[in-house]
Amino acid sequence: MSHIALIARQRSGTNALGSALNNHPDIFYLNEVFHDHPLIKGRLDGGLTIYxxxxxxxxxYNKSISDLCNIREVFDLYIQYISSNSNKKINIIDIKYNSLANLSYPWRGPLEPPAIFRLLNENSIPVIRITRINYLAAYISFKTSEKTGVLHKSKIENNETMIIDVDVQDMFSTxxxxxxxxxxxxxxxxxxxSVVTFDYSSIFESDGSLSxxxxxxxxxxxxxxxxxxxxxxxxxxxxRPMCETVRNFDxxxxxxxxxxxxxxLD
Structure with missing residues (x-):
């Protein structure tokens, strides 16, 4: 059994990508397993909390977080645990930027790599890194999701997309x-x-299928x-186009x- 780490910022298309890869008979997609609030209702799909x-x-493992000293040992046991509970040949482990540090020792330096990078390397787990270089599109997606409370949807709905106002200063700061x-x-x-990188814009073909x-x-x-x-x-x-989503687009x-x-803007 093999594993792939999928690393990206939120609103980079990982959930859509994962839902497509999950349709392959040999692949199991694990959504944001290093998020530190796994039991929040609706945070994870039914059954995935155990991962x-x-x-x-x-x-x-029956330990408290404060008891952990040997992160390498715990990570190895966790990977074994995933393998024993998954019946697929390949497990894709979704890791978002804002949970990268959740596997690090508390005394990690501010610019020192989070432990997850060393752990992935030591376990020969390859990485797929998704970027979203169009920060404007990502920012609008963040703000729309933040305002509507909708992270993604599984079917076409007739609801009007909520119009947002963009704080230009906050946008540039972000x-x-x-x-x-x-x-x-x-x-x-x-x-x-091993690392392969591609951008959000190249994930899907025009017909919606994986590219x-x-x-x-x-x-x-x-x-x-x-x-x-x-x-x-x-x-x-x-x-909808950005000009129709942002009230103060001009x-x-x-x-x-x-x-x-x-x-x-293009």
């Missing part, structure tokens, strides 16, 4: 933070066993495994046109 890392520690985060992730991934880019990336890690053409079980929460566009981010 959460913190559920494993407290309910299976872009700056994301840029620094991405630089750090690039550096930290350099210690990993050749994704298929080639997966095949480079597991030769002979074909995932091209698989369809996702989740849909975008917003398919203000946003005017501010961006004077910067290196202007291309994101």
């Amino acid at each position: 959460n890392y913190f559920y494993f520690i407290t309910q299976v 872009f700056n933070i994301w840029g620094k985060e991405d630089d750090l992730i690039d550096e930290w991934l350099s210690i990993c066993y 050749g880019v994704v298929s080639r990336a997966v095949s480079s890690l597991f030769p002979g495994l074909e995932v091209g053409g698989l369809m996702p079980g989740l849909l975008k929460i917003n398919t 203000e946003v566009a005017g501010a961006l046109r004077r910067t290196r981010h202007a291309w994101m």
